[in-house]
Amino acid sequence: MPDLAERFARHAEAYNASCPEAERLVLNVGPSHPTTHGVLRLVLELDGETIVRAEPDIGYLHRGDEKIAENMTYNQFVPYTDRLDYIAPLANNVAYALAVEKLLGWELPPRGQAIRVICCEMARISSHLLGVGCFGMDCGAMTVFLYTFTERETLYNLIEMLTGARFTTAYTRIGGMTRDLPDGFVPGLRKFLDALPARIDEVDRLLSRNRIFVDRTKDVGVISKDDAVAFGLSGPNFRACGIEFDLRRRHPYLGYEKYDFEIPVGSVGDCYDRYYCRLQEIRESVKILTQVLDSLPDGPICVQDRKGVLPPKDRVLTSMEELIHQFMLVTAGIDAPPGEIYFGHENPKGELGFYICSKGGGVPYRLKIRSPSFVNLSILPKLLSGHMIADVAAILGSLDFVMGESDR
Amino acid sequence: MNRQNLKARLDAEFPGLVEMPPEFRGETTLVVGNAGRLPEVLRFLERECAFDYLIDISGVDHMNETPRFELVYELYSYGASQHLRAKARVPEESAEVPSACDIWPTANWHEREIFDMMGIRFAGHPDLRRILMWDGYPHHPLRKDFPLEGLPCETPDGHFTQAAPMDGGPFVTRPAELAHQREPRSKSPL
Numbered sequence: 001m002p003d004l005a006e007r008f009a010r011h012a013e014a015y016n017a018s019c020p021e022a023e024r025l026v027l028n029v030g031p032s033h034p035t036t037h038g039v040l041r042l043v044l045e046l047d048g049e050t051i052v053r054a055e056p057d058i059g060y061l062h063r064g065d066e067k068i069a070e071n072m073t074y075n076q077f078v079p080y081t082d083r084l085d086y087i088a089p090l091a092n093n094v095a096y097a098l099a100v101e102k103l104l105g106w107e108l109p110p111r112g113q114a115i116r117v118i119c120c121e122m123a124r125i126s127s128h129l130l131g132v133g134c135f136g137m138d139c140g141a142m143t144v145f146l147y148t149f150t151e152r153e154t155l156y157n158l159i160e161m162l163t164g165a166r167f168t169t170a171y172t173r174i175g176g177m178t179r180d181l182p183d184g185f186v187p188g189l190r191k192f193l194d195a196l197p198a199r200i201d202e203v204d205r206l207l208s209r210n211r212i213f214v215d216r217t218k219d220v221g222v223i224s225k226d227d228a229v230a231f232g233l234s235g236p237n238f239r240a241c242g243i244e245f246d247l248r249r250r251h252p253y254l255g256y257e258k259y260d261f262e263i264p265v266g267s268v269g270d271c272y273d274r275y276y277c278r279l280q281e282i283r284e285s286v287k288i289l290t291q292v293l294d295s296l297p298d299g300p301i302c303v304q305d306r307k308g309v310l311p312p313k314d315r316v317l318t319s320m321e322e323l324i325h326q327f328m329l330v331t332a333g334i335d336a337p338p339g340e341i342y343f344g345h346e347n348p349k350g351e352l353g354f355y356i357c358s359k360g361g362g363v364p365y366r367l368k369i370r371s372p373s374f375v376n377l378s379i380l381p382k383l384l385s386g387h388m389i390a391d392v393a394a395i396l397g398s399l400d401f402v403m404g405e406s407d408r
Numbered sequence: 409m410n411r412q413n414l415k416a417r418l419d420a421e422f423p424g425l426v427e428m429p430p431e432f433r434g435e436t437t438l439v440v441g442n443a444g445r446l447p448e449v450l451r452f453l454e455r456e457c458a459f460d461y462l463i464d465i466s467g468v469d470h471m472n473e474t475p476r477f478e479l480v481y482e483l484y485s486y487g488a489s490q491h492l493r494a495k496a497r498v499p500e501e502s503a504e505v506p507s508a509c510d511i512w513p514t515a516n517w518h519e520r521e522i523f524d525m526m527g528i529r530f531a532g533h534p535d536l537r538r539i540l541m542w543d544g545y546p547h548h549p550l551r552k553d554f555p556l557e558g559l560p561c562e563t564p565d566g567h568f569t570q571a572a573p574m575d576g577g578p579f580v581t582r583p584a585e586l587a588h589q590r591e592p593r594s595k596s597p598l
Contacts, residue, residue, distance in 0.1 A: 003543070059540035066525075067549055071556050102433055229461055229486070232514030243486075250489050339432045342482050342493065344463065355466045355480065368466035370482070378517040407540060 004043045004057050011053070012045050024052065027389070031060045035138055035393040038403035040377070046389060054384035056377055061407040069367040073333025074100045077367070079170040084371065085405040087130050088123035088348045089169045090159065095345035097172040098253060099354035103341045104174070104334065106308065112176055112301040113254045117292050118189070119162075119171060120254070120346075121285040125196070126155050127348030128236075128278040128285075131400035135275055136207055138397035139216045144206050151199050154192050161185050174334055175309040176302025186293055193286050193293075200282055208276065217271035221383055221395040224269060231379040234372050235350025236281060237399060240266035240273035247346035258295075259288045271398035278400070308334050333362020342370075349373055349400060369408055373401035411436055414457065414492075421452055436492050443479065443496040447506045450481060450494060454511050459483040459492055462508070465518035467526040471552035475499035477528055481508070498528055507533040525550035 005028045012024040024047055031041035039060035045053040065084070069077045081096040082089035094116045101107070108116070129148040136144035156166045161182055163169040171178055207213050223233070228241040238245060246263045248256040264280035266273030302309045310329055311322040338360040344353040350372025357366040376399055383395060411428065418426045418438070426449060427439045440446050453459040463482040470476055475497040483492045498505055507530040508515040519530045520539040527548035530536055538545060546561050547554055557571040 059538075059542070062540040064549060067554075067556060105433065230513050232462055232512065245486065340437070340480075340493075341433050341435060342463070342491070351463070353464055353482070355464065355482065357468050357480075366466070366468045368464065368480075370464040374517065375514060378514060382513075
């Protein structure tokens with residue numbers, strides 16, 4: 001089969017031949033290009049500066065995560081989830097653990113749930129800071145990126161303190177977490193939360209009423225409500241179209257119903273709304289985190305299932321029962337019941353879903369990852385047509401996708 | 409709409425076509441007896457039962473069972489905040505199902521992915537090409553008879569793949585001579 005660019009070129013040539021004044025041109029963007037944030041390739045058919053037809057080409061970062069998952073125990077797959085949306089690994093860890101726990105029918109004790117909420121919201125702040133910063137940079141506002149990256153640095157230090165790694169966290173396990181909050185983490189996070197709103201206000205002042213930024217984003221890349229539903233958008237991209245939908249509110253998990261927060265919603269569904277929704281969501285995440293820290297319960301962080309979660313090491317070395325459990329868990333994995341579940345999690349990028357089909361035993365028979373970036377990108381052919389070529393940078397930046405997650 | 413209500417409406421519209429297995433973890437599943445009529449059922453669910461949002465489509469390869477493949481549609485209704493799963497088996501010999509692209513445009517990429525990974529074709533799909541693997545790749549990697557280590561292949565454009573070394577990897581293995589026999593699914597006879 002001919003390459004995408006070749007097919008587009010043939011189409012353009014045929015059009016040029018049929019119409020004497022036509023000068024259609026095919027432009028190949030990427031796969032490695034600053035505006036594509038990773039390895040997304042776009043083939044555009046241009047009429048002057050206007051895009052007539054557009055087609056994204058994905059798959060350059062395909063690693064076969066779903067195939068790999070079929071060949072591992074449930075716990076072994078946790079590090080692979082870091083590499084899905086690598087801007088927010090903690091949220092992926094939590095989403096995956098919650099999906100498997102749904103299959104197992106487990107629920108975490110209150111402290112474990114609160115720690116997972118902290119993980120999710122830290123990941124959301126980190127992801128949106130990068131999303132807003134990069135979007136600003138794509139539209140020519142370099143300073144914003146430096147501001148938001150400075151804040152992310154503090155956040156990464158906190159994540160390192162919590163998980164031992166800055167980027168590839170692999171923090172959750174099925175039925176709990178690898179470790180409890182370390183000493184000094186809560187004060188550190190409080191300090192960060194105290195400082196962050198002022199920084200967000202600064203970004204707000206730099207961008208939200210900036211003439212250049214507003215001109216490049218207002219009424220550009222408008223997605224209607226109907227299109228948003230038809231193309232299955234989710235996350236801030238979906239809410240920017242004016243639909244108040246948040247899985248944390250609709251189908252609360254991890255005790256999200258206890259926290260008081262708003263769901264920012266856009267009105268037009270253009271690039272500007274998507275930017276502003278993200279900015280507001282950072283503020284809401286700060287609110288949630290403050291409430292979690294204020295009401296942080298004591299107690300265990302893991303499910304108290306002795307056959308499901310690794311027993312304490314001192315017991316393993318002294319008691320026969322625990323030694324057997326440890327051995328079985330490490331070699332055969334958690335014994336999951338046969339059945340199938342779907343769990344959707346409100347990730348920073350949108351709804352990250354896991355469909356798990358289990359036939360019993362420690363290995364999933366089929367694990368499908370519903371990645372928000374993959375679905376959000378599928379609207380591009382419709383969204384880009386009719387726009388100017390300079391709008392591509394703004395539209396791609398505003399969609400805030402991650403190819404690691406899209407290509408899996 | 410509760411389970412009984414939904415079942416009754418579907419039975420009235422499609423007599424004997426749809427089954428509803430017992431609830432598992434609070435999720436309702438519909439099993440459509442004939443994959444060829446799946447889009448009709450989906451259209452009815454979208455138009456009449458307000459399941460307006462297609463979350464995801466997954467393909468499952470139930471190797472050594474007939475029919476071999478299964479398509480799993482995850483639907484959602486915004487009005488009722490309700491999740492619903494609809495699935496149907498697809499036989500290997502005629503692995504072709506009518507496309508759902510005209511019901512939900514989002515099905516386009518999901519169907520391309522299933523075609524790419526499982527080799528199930530969708531009739532009436534506007535542009536059924538591979539999406540994650542490159543055009544011209546000869547295999548369907550998520551089929552159960554495709555080994556984890558991969559299969560060597562060459563394509564004219566200079567792409568090539570080789571089997572990956574599996575020794576010392578993190579995968580669940582068992583002692584065996586050949587790498588693909590060490591994979592966990594070889595525990596069940598192929």
